Amino acid sequence: MIYDDELYTIKIDTVGEWQGDECFSVYVKERDEHVKIEIWDYDTLYRYPYLFEIMYQKILKSKSIYSVWDIFLNHKEIANNELRILDIGAGSGLAGQYIRSISSPQILHGLDILESARTSCLRDYPKIYDEYHVINLQKMQSHEKNLLKSKNFNCITIISSSGGSDDDPDYHDVELQEYQEIIDIINNSGYIVFNIREYELRGQVEIKKLLGKYCTLINETVYPHRQLLNGSIVNNKALIYRISK
Numbered sequence: 001m002i003y004d005d006e007l008y009t010i011k012i013d014t015v016g017e018w019q020g021d022e023c024f025s026v027y028v029k030e031r032d033e034h035v036k037i038e039i040w041d042y043d044t045l046y047r048y049p050y051l052f053e054i055m056y057q058k059i060l061k062s063k064s065i066y067s068v069w070d071i072f073l074n075h076k077e078i079a080n081n082e083l084r085i086l087d088i089g090a091g092s093g094l095a096g097q098y099i100r101s102i103s104s105p106q107i108l109h110g111l112d113i114l115e116s117a118r119t120s121c122l123r124d125y126p127k128i129y130d131e132y133h134v135i136n137l138q139k140m141q142s143h144e145k146n147l148l149k150s151k152n153f154n155c156i157t158i159i160s161s162s163g164g165s166d167d168d169p170d171y172h173d174v175e176l177q178e179y180q181e182i183i184d185i186i187n188n189s190g191y192i193v194f195n196i197r198e199y200e201l202r203g204q205v206e207i208k209k210l211l212g213k214y215c216t217l218i219n220e221t222v223y224p225h226r227q228l229l230n231g232s233i234v235n236n237k238a239l240i241y242r243i244s245k
């Protein structure tokens, strides 16, 4: 057993050799229910209160939210009370929670492709986002795009959700086509703040190439992202791009 509290007892099923090859047995005490969960099965994780946070923050000690946003806000040119932020891949609201704790954005919206992400955020952290959108950016309707554009976002952040699908074809992340939409959503000028693997996956290389056409890379910093169950640490890169149209 690696974790036990009033809600859950969690055991490791698979200690994979690579990031994502990790599976857990969770005993949900309140429901007297046993469930096996792959670490990337967000839909299932979001069904249970705080379970995503317990897995990623307490067990796997993920640091990306803190590292990426500390690096961004330490950048001299950022006035954090002018930020109008869209957090894409917002999940249960953990990035939004940290952003609120260290800055005073004019607006902070969440967006995720999964309805279960919004449900978990409204259940676990209901006051974090001013609005939470469930939108598939690849199949965005014109009214959805107009709505997002009308918010005049000047900062898009995407934490631990960028271009990972080459690892697993069944898995979905924020990919190249969605980055094209993201560039369109930023109305005039602003920042795109996100993280990718230290050793970039194919999709991540493509995303960097695309952003290079429209934006200036103003920061690229390698930091420890999280630990694997075999004890090794995976590094990521924090990337900050500035766009002006």
Ligand SMILES: C[S@@+](CC[C@H](N)C(=O)[O-])C[C@H]1O[C@@H](n2cnc3c(N)ncnc32)[C@H](O)[C@@H]1O
Pocket (backbone or CB within 6 Å): 042, 065, 088, 089, 090, 091, 092, 093, 094, 095, 111, 112, 113, 114, 117, 135, 136, 137, 158, 159, 160, 161, 172, 173, 174, 175, 178
């Ligand atoms: C690892 S979680 C990160 C959640 C949160 N950013 C955090 O750091 O705690 C990845 C999230 O990205 C979402 N996601 C994946 N692909 C997406 C896409 N194309 N558009 C929006 N959200 C997406 C998933 O549903 C999931 O909630």
